[in-house]
Amino acid sequence: MKIKTQVLALLLLGLASGAAMADKLDDIKKAGVLRVAAFDGNPPFGFVDEKTHKIIGLDVDYAQEVAKRLGVKLEIVPTNPANRIPLLTANKVDLVFANFTITPERAKVIDFSVPYFASGQQFLARKGTLKSPEQIASLRVGADKGTTMEATLREKYPNATVVLYDDTPFALTALRNGNVQAITQDGSKLVAILGNLPDKDKYEIPGFSISEELEGVGVPKGETRLVAYLNDTLKDLEKNGTASKIYDRWFGPDTKAPLPRLFKIGDAHIRTQ
Amino acid sequence: MSAELLAPKYLVWMAHGLLMTAWIALIAIACSTLAGFALALARDAQAGVWRGLARIYTLVFRNTPLLIQLFFWYFAAPNLLPETAMLWLNTPHQLQLAGFTLSWPSFEFLAGAAGLSLYATAFVAEDIRSGIRGVPRGQYEAAAASGLTRWQVQRYVILPQALRHVVSPLFGQYMNIVKNSSLTMGIGLAELSYTSRQVEAASFLTFQAFGVATLGYIGLIAVLDVLARQLQQRVALPARN
Numbered sequence: 228m229k230i231k232t233q234v235l236a237l238l239l240l241g242l243a244s245g246a247a248m249a250d251k252l253d254d255i256k257k258a259g260v261l262r263v264a265a266f267d268g269n270p271p272f273g274f275v276d277e278k279t280h281k282i283i284g285l286d287v288d289y290a291q292e293v294a295k296r297l298g299v300k301l302e303i304v305p306t307n308p309a310n311r312i313p314l315l316t317a318n319k320v321d322l323v324f325a326n327f328t329i330t331p332e333r334a335k336v337i338d339f340s341v342p343y344f345a346s347g348q349q350f351l352a353r354k355g356t357l358k359s360p361e362q363i364a365s366l367r368v369g370a371d372k373g374t375t376m377e378a379t380l381r382e383k384y385p386n387a388t389v390v391l392y393d394d395t396p397f398a399l400t401a402l403r404n405g406n407v408q409a410i411t412q413d414g415s416k417l418v419a420i421l422g423n424l425p426d427k428d429k430y431e432i433p434g435f436s437i438s439e440e441l442e443g444v445g446v447p448k449g450e451t452r453l454v455a456y457l458n459d460t461l462k463d464l465e466k467n468g469t470a471s472k473i474y475d476r477w478f479g480p481d482t483k484a485p486l487p488r489l490f491k492i493g494d495a496h497i498r499t500q
Numbered sequence: 501m502s503a504e505l506l507a508p509k510y511l512v513w514m515a516h517g518l519l520m521t522a523w524i525a526l527i528a529i530a531c532s533t534l535a536g537f538a539l540a541l542a543r544d545a546q547a548g549v550w551r552g553l554a555r556i557y558t559l560v561f562r563n564t565p566l567l568i569q570l571f572f573w574y575f576a577a578p579n580l581l582p583e584t585a586m587l588w589l590n591t592p593h594q595l596q597l598a599g600f601t602l603s604w605p606s607f608e609f610l611a612g613a614a615g616l617s618l619y620a621t622a623f624v625a626e627d628i629r630s631g632i633r634g635v636p637r638g639q640y641e642a643a644a645a646s647g648l649t650r651w652q653v654q655r656y657v658i659l660p661q662a663l664r665h666v667v668s669p670l671f672g673q674y675m676n677i678v679k680n681s682s683l684t685m686g687i688g689l690a691e692l693s694y695t696s697r698q699v700e701a702a703s704f705l706t707f708q709a710f711g712v713a714t715l716g717y718i719g720l721i722a723v724l725d726v727l728a729r730q731l732q733q734r735v736a737l738p739a740r741n
Contacts, residue, residue, distance in 0.1 A: 301630055309697070309701065312704075332702075332704065335704065367590070369688070372697060372698070373697070373701040377698075377701075378702060388606075390608065390688040391605075391688055391690075391694065391698065392687075392688050393686060397575070397686075400575045401574075401575070401688070404575065404579065405578065405583065405586040405587060405590055406574070406586075406590060406607050406608070406688075431510040474602070487678060490549065
């Protein structure tokens with residue numbers, strides 16, 4: 228009997244809170260538009276297509292699948308690493324699909340879906356400058372402002388000089404000018420950057436990674452129904468093969484920068500080869 | 501808004517940023533004042549070439565956004581330099597000066613200081629020029645009639661009077677230099693705005709991080725304000741009875 232009343236109380240509480248505050252999932256369906264923040268300068272996750280001038284990429288493909296399933300229109304809002312959380316907390320967007328690494332610090336301010344992509348923090352350097360992780364301590368390394376890259380780098384190599392830039396293209400220019408000796412980013416992003424460099428023979432991605440980054444969808448704090456909906460959707464996309472199709476479109480064998488798929492939605496860690 | 505205060509670690513970051521801002525602003529103020537005087541004199545020089553060059557300088561540096569100029573000096577200008585020069589500029593050197601060891605500044609600092617100084621020079625020069633123009637024409641004629649050379653006229657008659665008019669607008673420019681230095685965070689210089697954004701990204705204490713930065717800028721500007729008042733009192737004309 229006691230358990231029953233508790234369940235009843237919980238149910239009532241749930242109903243009351245549901246009625247008291249508007250639910251984002253319902254709001255999105257009602258509005259008929261899903262507003263998603265995505266990168267506009269970070270291929271292949273989110274970048275402006277030369278031909279159509281629209282933002283496309285792996286993140287956008289995932290956002291498109293979610294919008295399709297919700298039966299609403301997708302509206303992409305361009306963002307950069309530092310603006311992702313403010314956009315969510317200020318309710319300027321409903322979700323963030325922007326190569327968003329899940330961290331406990333960030334999870335205090337916003338919620339995350341299950342990871343749909345994973346990678347490790349790697350380096351891009353002039354050929355021959357960086358052979359082993361120990362060398363990082365003596366280098367000037369460029370990173371993007373507002374990313375976890377900087378924190379990880381500082382934590383593991385406190386003696387390294389970290390120079391922060393507004394965006395990856397700036398960091399890349401600094402590397403090519405010789406202002407920094409290496410830049411750091413997700414390995415997957417570096418592969419794409421290297422693939423696009425006109426003088427790519429001069430650069431390399433040393434074969435080590437200093438972290439494991441699990442990337443999820445950023446959701447405003449407390450939207451539990453929306454998170455559950457996203458998690459179900461993402462797991463379904465893995466099951467029906469869409470996830471692997473999306474991955475192959477950007478990292479598959481036919482792309483400019485092929486990268487084996489080491490993480491599947493629902494895994495706890497990157498698969499080690 | 502959370503009521504949490506910034507951890508000491510973060511305050512140390514901000515203090516470093518504040519020092520960097522003060523340092524780069526000081527350099528830009530000194531350089532732009534010297535160069536500004538030269539540019540102001542060049543704009544009223546007798547030789548047309550100097551006037552023309554000074555005009556072009558003012559046009560270029562006043563009519564483009566500072567951020568673009570900073571990007572130019574940091575990201576674009578290095579392409580014009582040979583690779584070995586860039587390598588040298590980016591390697592730490594040590595300078596022994598009167599027993600002090602000066603460490604070589606980062607390229608971010610060099611580009612930032614150069615960019616800020618060159619930009620501010622154009623504005624400082626205009627203010628100095630307006631001060632010089634404010635001295636009545638009769639003063640030139642009277643000074644020249646008493647047999648002073650052109651340079652002596654400037655040095656002993658015109659500039660002392662011009663400076664009185666110029667103190668207030670000049671310090672306004674110095675305040676602008678302090679505030680404009682925040683744009684150097686775009687080229688990776690770890691000054692006050694850069695560290696405030698860094699603290700914000702690490703702690704999520706947005707209000708506190710930008711609040712402390714705001715107080716830092718207000719403090720620096722207040723110092724300039726006090727200096728301006730003191731200087732103005734010192735150069736003020738004695739009241740006539």
